[in-house]
Amino acid sequence: MSTPSQPTPGPAFGAPSPYEKQPQQQAMPPLDPQAAVSLRGLVKMFGQHRAVSPFPLDVPSGSFYGLVGPNGAGKTTTLSMFTGLLRPDAGQASVHGVDVWADPMEAKRRLGVLADGVRLFDRLSGRQLVTYTGRLRGMPADEVDQRTNDLLRVMDLEDAGDKLVVDYSAGMTKKVALACAMIHAPRVLVLDEPFEAVDPVSAANIRDILNQYVANGGTVLVSSHVMDLVQRMCTHVAVIADGQLRASGTVDEVRGGLSLEERFVDLVGGRGTGEGLSWLRS
Template identity: 50%
Template structure:
């Protein structure tokens, strides 16, 4: 008999409260290995808090997380070696150049210097950062920082890549490059998990998704399952989390002249 397939991420009963208010309220999540998985929800739904608990930088008040078969808590080190993470606004050492940032990341992961240099050069070229590799991170635009953050996250070839709103601040060309890079990573066995409130991105890229609101998972399944009979995924999303129509008289004074 073959080995049992281990899910990429399993979270059970995740809770996190701030000042008595639950940011994540009993969340269950299973991300199959090799999938492109979307975590969707409006601002304040708890997406970022959930991701920070999954990657081992924010301790849950309750519940468990397992990444690539390894428990994240209480000892996060082994799980973190299997993860790559890109934040919405990646935090990096501002006084390092882009190339130096990758060299530092390689040292942290114990990569062979020759192999690390080869990987860094390829990532910089693919992400259109070769010309800027000598500039300090402090001088990078947000879009450049996101691309550099992805390079850092991929350098050690993690089993699971987690991204928080990865496509904001990227122009269409670099959005396409990032999507193609993520698809290539996935085709070679990696798992991609990303949060977003942009439904066309989720619908275009994801196999499965969960919709969060008020810290809870409202619905989980394939994108087609979540969309259901709605004309678009965006409409299904609004129906799930609650929309808001403008009142008849609101902004009645607004006109073009």
């Protein structure tokens, strides 16, 4: 028998989180249909470990939103739940007003996802992989061909288009995965650690592409633990730790006059010292 501290999945999924009914938890406001992404009380348990606790979060349309936190904070779990890759135990999520779990096909049409650690079909060439992704989305062949050519050119992958993805560098792999996420012209891009293991030139190229995408009306939600990158790149930020929301708002609102890294450390805590390592001194 489940206890009040553990969410119980069941046919009522998609209704407000059971946590909302508990007096010790703040009631969740309704989903915001105007937000690009709206989250309400998403919960995920792995055994007895609660990876994500319920919190409300709205990502404004047209924003470049950073989701930051230390390793193991719950960033990937949160992104996986509202993009439909992982079923929550409770709570709701919507993309431009479409409930992710009540109408998953329509919600996923509006999303482009670059998930961290997910294997690509790397025995295809870059061109084949992007083309395959577009056709999988049900797009006409001629439109897929045109968009594939455009994306490979913008990603600086034209010369590597006929090369197997398994032979790509880390930066090239991130770029072709981003091309796959963008092929269907989604309204929201969700990118989990898109700059990890990427060289500075490729990272700069990806940032330019994402900035242009936002300038043209798209919304980017990116997870990272690199505070300097988020401070320079994002308009809004949310800080999570231990599966809980610690702060959210514009970057300036959250950092409160400090650097984002300093504010992050204040919010998250857990900074250690070098005591006990005297043997490292020469």
